[in-house]
Every structure is written in C-alpha cells, then in structure tokens.
Amino acid sequence: MFSLKALQKNKTVRYGVPMLLLIVGGSFGLREFTQIRYDSQRIKRKLDPSLEAKVNIEKQPVMLEEEYEKLRDLNLDNWKNIRGPRPWENSKEYQEQQRSSQNKE
Template sequence: MFKLNLLQKNRTFRYGVPMLLLIVGGSFGLREFTQIRYDSQKIRRKLDPSLEAKVDVERQKVILEEEYEKIKVVNLDEWKNIRGPRPWEDSRDYQEQQRSGQNKEH
C-alpha cells in the first residue's frame, strides 16, 4: 500500500508512463486505421475484367517508333509557348487575348 502511494505521487509514473502508452498505442491504432484506408482504395481501384483488358490492349499499342514518327511531322520552328491565365485573371478574356495575338502574328 505504501509503495502504491509513492508511485501515485511520482511525477514520472503519473504523467510520463500514460504519455508513453498514448504515443505507442496511438501509433499502432493509426497503423490499423490507415491500413483500412489503403485496403478500401485497393478494392475501389479494381476494374471490370473486360474493361481492364481494353486498357491493357491500348497500352500495348503505343510503340516508340510510331510516336517518334508522329513527332517528326510536327513543325516545332513555329511553336510558341503560351502561358495559361493566372488565378486572378479572367481566363476567357485571357484566352481570347492570346488567340487574337496569335492570329495577328501569322
């Protein structure tokens, strides 16, 4: 009984041990909750097998040489970099201004 009273008055035992238990227990609890999150995302991400087959076929169709031939045809000498509108600018007005600026130059 005497030792129990001493432990209750000890600051390390009274505040430190519960804090350590909270930190260690919390990390294990968070691990379980995040695992549930990732498992649910994995389930949602699964595609219908027929749709997945179509996606895989489209991925296989891309051949490096074919893409190179497409890029060779493009005229890069007349290419102009046009920046997009800033958040505070009206995007439609800015796009019209850019388009009219392009038409005047050509």
Template structure:
C-alpha cells in the first residue's frame, strides 16, 4: 500500500509528529524536574514535629504578650495622625512645618 518513500515525503509525519512528541515529552520532563525541586525544598524545611510545635507556641505567646504590654502602656488620648509628604511636595519643608505645629501645640 504505502511505501517508505511516500511516508518520508509526508510533511505531517516528518515535522508534525516530532514536534508533537517534543512538546508533550517536554511537558512531562519539566513536571518531573520541578517536582524534584519542590521535594528538595520540603525536605530541607522539615523539622521534628515536637520541636516545631514548641517553637511555634513560644513564638506566638511572646509576641502576643509584648504587643499587649505595648498597647496597655500606649496613651491613645493624645494620639495624632500625621500624614507623610506627597511625592510632589518637598519633604524638608513639610517636616519643618510639622515640627513647628508640634511645638506650637505643646
């Protein structure tokens, strides 16, 4: 039926099939290489579960206690919102203006 010469002249078989194999095969190859990368990162980050739990509990409790003390000691009645200078404004002039307002208020 078909001869070998006719198959060699067919552009689909000559260029299309290798291109399709390259695209599909490359997709599977990239998936394997990226999976190796993520597995290596996961192994590197892994801690002993009991140690990890202890570290997380200590870190959270210390931070919460410190933040509570800061908020408790803060005087919120005298708090004033001060905006920063706009990009088109000269920051030195604005800072001097804010300093003069603060000394006048005091």
C-alpha cells in the first residue's frame, strides 16, 4: 500500500489538494463576508416609523386622469428658462437675482 512518504512525493497531493481546498474554502468564506455586507446595508436602510408611513402613502396608485388635471391647471405657456449658477458663482445670490428679474417681466 501507499506509505506516507509516497503521498508526500505525489505532486497532486502536494499541490493540487491544497489548491482545491483554497478555492472551495475561499468561496464559502467570501459568501459569509458578503452576507455580512448585505445584512449591514439592510439594517442601515430601516426608516423611522413616521417616515415609513409617508413613503407608504406615496406608493398609492396614481390615476392618470388626476395627474392630467393637475398639469392642465398649470400655466405652461408663460415660463422662462432660468440658467443655473456657474461653479464660481454664489448660487443663492444668483437664484435670487434670476427670480427677481423674472418677477419684473
């Protein structure tokens, strides 16, 4: 029969078996680590009950006719395109300036 020295000299046993153990064991280890990641994300996503109630209210089905009525009431003929601020401009001041110039017209 095979002796221990014969198994130690065999390249398959010496290199192949540890490699297979590393690959198979690594896949199980990675699964556990990724599961921890997803569990922590699920815990972070939990909302306050008051916010969750507001979110659930917004998930009610929207009727197309109701949305059409809302859009029909808006005055879409008299609008002006307002340019957003450049990165070097102060956005609050620029927006107030644009709004005041729009109200004058």
